[in-house]
Amino acid sequence: MLILKIFAGFLQALNAKATPRAIAGGVALGALIGLSPTGGVQNILFLLLIFLLPVNKSASVVAALAFGALTWPLGGLFDRLGYALLTAPALQGLWTALFNTPVLPWTRFNNTVVLGGLAVGATLFVPIFLSATWGVQRYRDRVVAVAAKWRVFQILRASKFYELYEKFS
Amino acid sequence: MIRWNRFFLLATPLVLLWAAGHFFLDRGLKIAVEQFGSAANGARVDVRGLTTRFWRLSLDVRGLAVADADAPMTNIVEIEAMRFKMAPKPLFWRRFIVEEAAITGVRTGTKRRVSGALPRRGSPAAEKTREIADAAVGNIKTAYDPSRRISTGSLTAYVYLEEKRARLTTLADQWRSRADSLDVKNLSVKTRDFIKKAQGDTYSGLEGVAKAQAHLKEAKDLRAELKAARNTVKELKNSLTSEIGQSRTVLKEIDRLRREDIQRLVGDVKGALSAEGALKGLLGPAWTAKLDKALGLFEKTRRLSGSPENAPPPEPKVAFPQGRNIDFPFHHRWPVFHLKHAVFSGETPDGLTYKGEIRDAASDPVLLGRPAVLTAAGSTDNRSLDVKGVFDFTTPTPKQSVLAKYAGLPLGGLPLGDLKGPVALGGGTGAVRANITVTGTALGGRVDLKGDGLSVRHELPADADRLTQSLHAVLGRVKEASIGVGLGGTLKSPRFSLNSTLDDQLRGAVKGALDQEVAKLRADAEKSVAALLDKETDKLAALVNERAGDALAKIGLGEKDLGGLDERLEKALRDLTGKTGVQALPDSIQKLFKKK
Numbered sequence: 015m016l017i018l019k020i021f022a023g024f025l026q027a028l029n030a031k032a033t034p035r036a037i038a039g040g041v042a043l044g045a046l047i048g049l050s051p052t053g054g055v056q057n058i059l060f061l062l063l064i065f066l067l068p069v070n071k072s073a074s075v076v077a078a079l080a081f082g083a084l085t086w087p088l089g090g091l092f093d094r095l096g097y098a099l100l101t102a103p104a105l106q107g108l109w110t111a112l113f114n115t116p117v118l119p120w121t122r123f124n125n126t127v128v129l130g131g132l133a134v135g136a137t138l139f140v141p142i143f144l145s146a147t148w149g150v151q152r153y154r155d156r157v158v159a160v161a162a163k164w165r166v167f168q169i170l171r172a173s174k175f176y177e178l179y180e181k182f183s
Numbered sequence: 184m185i186r187w188n189r190f191f192l193l194a195t196p197l198v199l200l201w202a203a204g205h206f207f208l209d210r211g212l213k214i215a216v217e218q219f220g221s222a223a224n225g226a227r228v229d230v231r232g233l234t235t236r237f238w239r240l241s242l243d244v245r246g247l248a249v250a251d252a253d254a255p256m257t258n259i260v261e262i263e264a265m266r267f268k269m270a271p272k273p274l275f276w277r278r279f280i281v282e283e284a285a286i287t288g289v290r291t292g293t294k295r296r297v298s299g300a301l302p303r304r305g306s307p308a309a310e311k312t313r314e315i316a317d318a319a320v321g322n323i324k325t326a327y328d329p330s331r332r333i334s335t336g337s338l339t340a341y342v343y344l345e346e347k348r349a350r351l352t353t354l355a356d357q358w359r360s361r362a363d364s365l366d367v368k369n370l371s372v373k374t375r376d377f378i379k380k381a382q383g384d385t386y387s388g389l390e391g392v393a394k395a396q397a398h399l400k401e402a403k404d405l406r407a408e409l410k411a412a413r414n415t416v417k418e419l420k421n422s423l424t425s426e427i428g429q430s431r432t433v434l435k436e437i438d439r440l441r442r443e444d445i446q447r448l449v450g451d452v453k454g455a456l457s458a459e460g461a462l463k464g465l466l467g468p469a470w471t472a473k474l475d476k477a478l479g480l481f482e483k484t485r486r487l488s489g490s491p492e493n494a495p496p497p498e499p500k501v502a503f504p505q506g507r508n509i510d511f512p513f514h515h516r517w518p519v520f521h522l523k524h525a526v527f528s529g530e531t532p533d534g535l536t537y538k539g540e541i542r543d544a545a546s547d548p549v550l551l552g553r554p555a556v557l558t559a560a561g562s563t564d565n566r567s568l569d570v571k572g573v574f575d576f577t578t579p580t581p582k583q584s585v586l587a588k589y590a591g592l593p594l595g596g597l598p599l600g601d602l603k604g605p606v607a608l609g610g611g612t613g614a615v616r617a618n619i620t621v622t623g624t625a626l627g628g629r630v631d632l633k634g635d636g637l638s639v640r641h642e643l644p645a646d647a648d649r650l651t652q653s654l655h656a657v658l659g660r661v662k663e664a665s666i667g668v669g670l671g672g673t674l675k676s677p678r679f680s681l682n683s684t685l686d687d688q689l690r691g692a693v694k695g696a697l698d699q700e701v702a703k704l705r706a707d708a709e710k711s712v713a714a715l716l717d718k719e720t721d722k723l724a725a726l727v728n729e730r731a732g733d734a735l736a737k738i739g740l741g742e743k744d745l746g747g748l749d750e751r752l753e754k755a756l757r758d759l760t761g762k763t764g765v766q767a768l769p770d771s772i773q774k775l776f777k778k779k
Contacts (some may be wrong), residue, residue, distance in 0.1 A: 097507065109511050113511040113512075114276075114514050116275035122508075124508055124509050125508050126509065128506060133403075
């Protein structure tokens, strides 16, 4: 039921309720959480940001689930990327410094999968944000605006199903 | 930009999180300890209660009971209370340093009210221990019983016979078919007919010369055929004689192996009937299993310490989603886990109270640079216990040593082995001194047990043989004994050597009965071997002899058929040239009549 409610909320936000930037922000932060499957304290920080910043929470949850599902096929890639970063001679000083900094070891950054996922998430953060903003705008212009004129859509909006959808969202 | 009103939204889940931790964390940890402990132990691990104190960084565990996987109604260890106090600073670096621990009410071998067996638990470890123990001590009962020791698989003669049987049967069948394929009868008849014809014919004029020429040509062909047939018979005879000789060697080898088998069996059982064998039987597999289990603890400590020698080989590919942890130089000498100091106190199953301490048990002893040390001491009435164990994994070759002394050990009711009937100690006290060292994987040291005021109970079976009766009488007189177990080999395949003051007493008892028992045993063994082997060997020998006889007889007949035909053919030809005149014949034919 909770999942349904979150999806309904996401659809409503997507259709009109939230600004494209809020949705895109939620998607980008959700992607960061989704791409860190083995956890770490950084996920608490990302959760805090989702609560504190004006981003759409439903979009964050949906994005976390979607990107979380992606980590399974991409797990090997994260591992290789994380390993390459952790063993890069040029970065040894940085990792050693971080390893010796209090609290940071709780992020488990010295784990290949965690660092690989985090690096992918951080690299894709801005592209995800921008493409999500653009995508939401295009969706609203091309799909929502056109579909609103369809008779089928108008019938659907007048139906019980839509009432139910409104109730959930 | 920050929406402060969202702090309230944030506060709600945080408060919920705190409440969940406050009310459910302890329960969750208790379940986790029980489940992970049970999985690691192979039998139930129960915890009565567990309390964490966040601000004090302490953990209290009450009523820990670890069931024995091999005896589920018994606890290996039961601990009344444990308190661990963590050092706060290392936690910022994700290091768990236990500054102080207090473990009280440690008891071993306590009874359980409910079984500690896990559902669907096989006990391969227990089976393996039993197997090793059996193999190590060579239980006298097993060694003594020929019907258990003699089987088709354990007799080398039978195994050899099985190996050769197929080949010999095939060979014997081939001899018959090869001898059957030899047909010289036709050639013999044909030659005789020709001789008769050549001697009976008259040769006159040109027609006679032509006939003589035809006969001479026929004689040449017959001579060549006879030569080829003679060669074939000779080759076949040689080849069959050689193969038959080899087959008879195989039969002889089976007989030799059979004698060896009997000698070996008698030798094995003689060993078991020796004084040392009797002592091994007296101690029984159960005690060797106990020793083996104790040695297993050394290996367990190695695994827990992450000793490089026992570390598993690095995985070629990482399993997602765990990933690989890569460590970097760390400015504190903090292992991930370090128990700095723990005090413990408890009671042995026979009521001796003791106290002890553990220092420096760590997940990375090399980083710490100090060995883990365990000491314990205690005394009650006339009993005393003193243990010191040093577990040093700080060097590439790990070293572990345990020195333990226990005086006043009550031995009454202690089960021993089996000498055609269970043996147990009825009373007495013992002193144990164990000094065990493990360097790398090499095992060394001794365990000595000295018993005083002993009484040995041995249930003598109604059908006891003379040897068992003698041993029974000796055991009835035993009042004191010293048994020493020398340890050698490696942790994975330890070797035990036994010596004891009982040896002399047992040797006296064994001497009188041994010869009689061995003679009886030899007869039993021969009978058992004969039952398994004789029928098969006889069958094979009969087959070889019968087929070989047939084949050789057939070849003999062939030789007989061909015998003398050469000379008779030559004589017929000489007569033929005499009648017709040699000059009349071409040179090529004349050459036939010249003797080589």
